[in-house]
Amino acid sequence: xxxxxxxxxxxxxxxxxxxxxxxxxxxxxxxxxxxxxxxxxxxxxxxxxxxxxxxxxxxxxxxxxxxxxxxxxxxxxxxxxxxxxxxxxxxxxxxxxxxxxxxxxxxxxxxxxxxxxxxxxxxxxxxxxxxxxxxxxxxxxxxxxxxxxxxxxxxxxxxxxxxxxxxxxxxxxxxxxxxxxxxxxxxxxxxxxxxxxxxxxxxxxxxxxxxxxxxxxxxxxxxxxxxxxxxxxxxxxxxxxxxxxxxxxxxxxxxxxxxxxxxxxxxxxxxxxxxxxxxxxxxxxxxxxxxxxxxxxxxxxxxxxxxxxxxxxxxxxxxxxxx
Amino acid sequence: xxxxxxxxxxxxxxxxxxxxxxxxxxxxxxxxxxxxxxxxxxxxxxxxxxxxxxxxxxxxxxxxxxxxxxxxxxxxxxxxxxxxxxxxxxxxxxxxxxxxxxxxxxxxxxxxxxxxxxxxxxxxxxxxxxxxxxxxxxxxxxxxxxxxxxxxxxxxxxxxxxxxxxxxxxxxxxxxxxxxxxxxxxxxxxxxxxxxxxxxxxxxxxxxxxxxxxxxxxxxxxxxxxxxxxxxxxxxxxxxxxxxxxxxxxxxxxxxxxxxxxxxxxxxxxxxxxxxxxxxxxxxxxxxxxxxxxxxxxxxxxxxxxxxxxxxxxxxxxxxxxxxxxxxxxxxxxxxxxxxxxxxxxxxxxxxxxxxxxxxxxxxxxxxxxxxxxxxxxxxxxxxxxxxxxxxxxxxxxxxxxxxxxxxxxxxxxxxxxxxxxxxxxxxxxxxxxxxxxxxxxxxxxxxxxxxxxxxxxxxxxxxxxxxxxxxxxxxxxx
Numbered sequence: 156x157x158x159x160x161x162x163x164x165x166x167x168x169x170x171x172x173x174x175x176x177x178x179x180x181x182x183x184x185x186x187x188x189x190x191x192x193x194x195x196x197x198x199x200x201x202x203x204x205x206x207x208x209x210x211x212x213x214x215x216x217x218x219x220x221x222x223x224x225x226x227x228x229x230x231x232x233x234x235x236x237x238x239x240x241x242x243x244x245x246x247x248x249x250x251x252x253x254x255x256x257x258x259x260x261x262x263x264x265x266x267x268x269x270x271x272x273x274x275x276x277x278x279x280x281x282x283x284x285x286x287x288x289x290x291x292x293x294x295x296x297x298x299x300x301x302x303x304x305x306x307x308x309x310x311x312x313x314x315x316x317x318x319x320x321x322x323x324x325x326x327x328x329x330x331x332x333x334x335x336x337x338x339x340x341x342x343x344x345x346x347x348x349x350x351x352x353x354x355x356x357x358x359x360x361x362x363x364x365x366x367x368x369x370x371x372x373x374x375x376x377x378x379x380x381x382x383x384x385x386x387x388x389x390x391x392x393x394x395x396x397x398x399x400x401x402x403x404x405x406x407x408x409x410x411x412x413x414x415x416x417x418x419x420x421x422x423x424x425x426x427x428x429x430x431x432x433x434x435x436x437x438x439x440x441x442x443x444x445x446x447x448x449x450x451x452x453x454x455x456x457x458x459x460x461x462x463x464x465x466x467x468x469x470x471x472x473x474x475x476x477x478x
Numbered sequence: 479x480x481x482x483x484x485x486x487x488x489x490x491x492x493x494x495x496x497x498x499x500x501x502x503x504x505x506x507x508x509x510x511x512x513x514x515x516x517x518x519x520x521x522x523x524x525x526x527x528x529x530x531x532x533x534x535x536x537x538x539x540x541x542x543x544x545x546x547x548x549x550x551x552x553x554x555x556x557x558x559x560x561x562x563x564x565x566x567x568x569x570x571x572x573x574x575x576x577x578x579x580x581x582x583x584x585x586x587x588x589x590x591x592x593x594x595x596x597x598x599x600x601x602x603x604x605x606x607x608x609x610x611x612x613x614x615x616x617x618x619x620x621x622x623x624x625x626x627x628x629x630x631x632x633x634x635x636x637x638x639x640x641x642x643x644x645x646x647x648x649x650x651x652x653x654x655x656x657x658x659x660x661x662x663x664x665x666x667x668x669x670x671x672x673x674x675x676x677x678x679x680x681x682x683x684x685x686x687x688x689x690x691x692x693x694x695x696x697x698x699x700x701x702x703x704x705x706x707x708x709x710x711x712x713x714x715x716x717x718x719x720x721x722x723x724x725x726x727x728x729x730x731x732x733x734x735x736x737x738x739x740x741x742x743x744x745x746x747x748x749x750x751x752x753x754x755x756x757x758x759x760x761x762x763x764x765x766x767x768x769x770x771x772x773x774x775x776x777x778x779x780x781x782x783x784x785x786x787x788x789x790x791x792x793x794x795x796x797x798x799x800x801x802x803x804x805x806x807x808x809x810x811x812x813x814x815x816x817x818x819x820x821x822x823x824x825x826x827x828x829x830x831x832x833x834x835x836x837x838x839x840x841x842x843x844x845x846x847x848x849x850x851x852x853x854x855x856x857x858x859x860x861x862x863x864x865x866x867x868x869x870x871x872x873x874x875x876x877x878x879x880x881x882x883x884x885x886x887x888x889x890x891x892x893x894x895x896x897x898x899x900x901x902x903x904x905x906x907x908x909x910x911x912x913x914x915x916x917x918x919x920x921x922x923x924x925x926x927x928x929x930x931x932x933x934x935x936x937x938x939x940x941x942x943x944x945x946x947x948x949x950x951x952x953x954x955x956x957x
Contacts, residue, residue: 236898257906265915266912269905388788391897395905399901
């Protein structure tokens with residue numbers, strides 16, 4: 156479920172990409188794993204304060220994902236979107252929003268089950284794109300360095316695009332098995348997926364990686380397995396499915412917590428959260444996505460809030476709700 | 479008010495006549511035996527006249543003189559074994575219930591109760607081959623409309639005291655017998671309790687098909703796929719009971735309801751377990767592909783031709799262009815038209831009297847199909863695609879209703895919004911399927927939530943030995 160959100164953020168990745176990006180993002184993932192360790196120590200469900208924080212967090216991150224979808228979908232051919240101008244874009248985003256409302260209305264459990272199947276199906280499509288991209292790779296591209304970007308700045312970018320990590324804090328108490336194993340498994344899968352997507356993108360886009368707006372999308376468009384056929388639509392399917400589930404899961408999580416904090420609003424919580432996300436998307440649309448503040452917000456959700464909770468548990472002032 | 483049996487015979491018969499409105503199928507046979515005035519009541523057509531004559535009338539009429547009706551009934555109960563099923567009747571509601579179920583009821587002057595004798599002998603369809611669940615290697619018998627016969631078919635296959643069959647009556651007017659079947663050592667106690675609660679909540683006047691009770695044992699949320707299944711095969715129901723599921727038999731219906739039902743089970747047939755595992759696995763994957771083909775093929779074809787022709791190679795593209803340029807309608811309209819035409823023909827084929835079936839085949843196959851293509855109304859590739867989708871749908875007959883609706887929905891989505899529309903609708907449908915859950919059993923198990931051990935009878939078909947060692951019960955999938 157969280158991997159879908161991470162993959163979607165990579166598809167919407169803006170700006171240049173190089174081998175240093177892969178290194179920076181990988182180092183960031185290792186750091187994220189370390190910061191996530193306090194989550195494994197946490198006992199019980201979320202307190203009402205945590206629920207309030209994570210509800211706002213999910214709405215903000217959902218808004219960012221909406222914004223990413225709005226910007227990136229212009230790069231793909233979607234019927235009626237390209238020809239319809241702003242109304243076409245609104246129509247397409249509205250349809251995605253409707254499906255997200257439906258996902259949030261059926262709950263996190265169903266969304267999690269569905270996302271597992273969607274992730275597997277999407278994984279097959281990505282594998283085809285990667286396979287076709289790696290048929291005649293130019294390995295020399297891996298040595299190319301992007302001007303003006305260090306590993307540290309890539310780590311910051313990695314954090315800023317890992318908004319799904321807030322979901323880890325929310326969902327971990329409900330997972331089966333050992334928490335530490337689950338956390339390690341998730342970050343290992345994220346590392347592998349990130350490295351594969353970034354390196355494939357670098358190998359395919361090569362010299363134009365710096366000037367292209369959305370390198371992952373461009374890589375999918377450039378990698379074609381057949382001489383007289385194009386498989387861009389295959390990537391469009393993955394993009395759509397991952398967009399729907401990324402945003403839908405944020406909406407479902409936010410709706411769950413809104414419903415828990417305000418039981419009277421439980422019935423409309425899904426619709427309310429999607430509407431709030433849309434508002435957040437409009438508010439955040441002009442702001443830089445990969446900023447220090449976005450990274451700081453992710454670190455707060457992943458590390459600061461669980462640590463504060465652990466301290467509160469230690470001194471016995473936590474009021475835990477069943478979550 | 480149930481109304482206790484009136485001891486005076488004439489008044490009692492009068493009361494019966496009053497309650498039944500003088501219905502002409504109520505037979506009252508008056509006679510005197512042992513010096514007591516009696517009447518044997520039964521419902522015409524519900525009892526076996528030969529059994530009544532031989533096993534009831536003959537012994538009853540040769541009873542020696544008795545002091546009173548109490549002594550007569552005591553004699554009949556203790557010394558005459560008139561039938562295996564001999565309930566006592568104390569009120570008129572029970573009397574009517576028994577009479578309408580094929581019992582003969584004896585009442586006597588001076589006796590405030592009656593004696594029922596099970597002499598059912600109504601005409602019924604015999605045990606026949608199931609019409610909708612074809613099978614090559616397994617048994618060729620299906621359930622019948624008679625509940626007792628269906629119960630005996632189960633008992634013949636599971637000769638163990640662990641198999642429990644609980645009878646109950648539902649339907650205010652129909653008083654239909656239901657039979658709850660389960661293996662007491664396998665069924666999850668919570669599941670059984672919750673199903674009983676659901677059945678207690680049935681408020682119906684009549685129960686004429688399994689469809690009347692299924693809404694009461696399913697979730698109230700909108701679900702495209704049903705989380706309860708039906709089968710007309712006793713061997714299939716037995717296999718489900720062994721896995722810890724619950725079956726419900728309904729009198730008058732040759733189908734059993736199975737709870738819970740999983741999505742993957744729609745692709746399993748009894749033949750899978752008769753063939754070698756490699757072949758069964760191959761056939762199972764054919765069915766998975768057929769399901770996807772049935773739902774998506776017309777939609778994907780329409781979406782590709784209308785919105786994403788770059789996905790096709792140039793040769794195929796030229797063939798399609800050549801065939802479509804003559805067609806006067808858009809591909810989406812053509813596809814919807816062909817599918818609607820098929821649905822009309824299918825419905826006509828089911829509802830029409832059998833002798834007219836040949837005429838339907840000729841009209842549909844030759845006149846409509848051939849003429850439509852020749853006249854250029856429908857292109858040949860489109861007809862091929864829709865025919866393939868329809869044939870694929872027939873591989874999984876149980877899922878035909880949702881497949882039919884989804885085929886149209888995906889077609890509209892693909893025709894209007896291309897692969898984007900199909901992807902979007904697929905997400906919504908996938909979430910709906912994954913949200914289908916009754917009594918804590920997710921419909922999509924063991925795929926999601928993923929249960930590795932469940933793959934042995936889902937992704938592949940393991941050997942019977944392996945499956946026996948695993949000792950699967952449905953509780954493994956409970957969440």
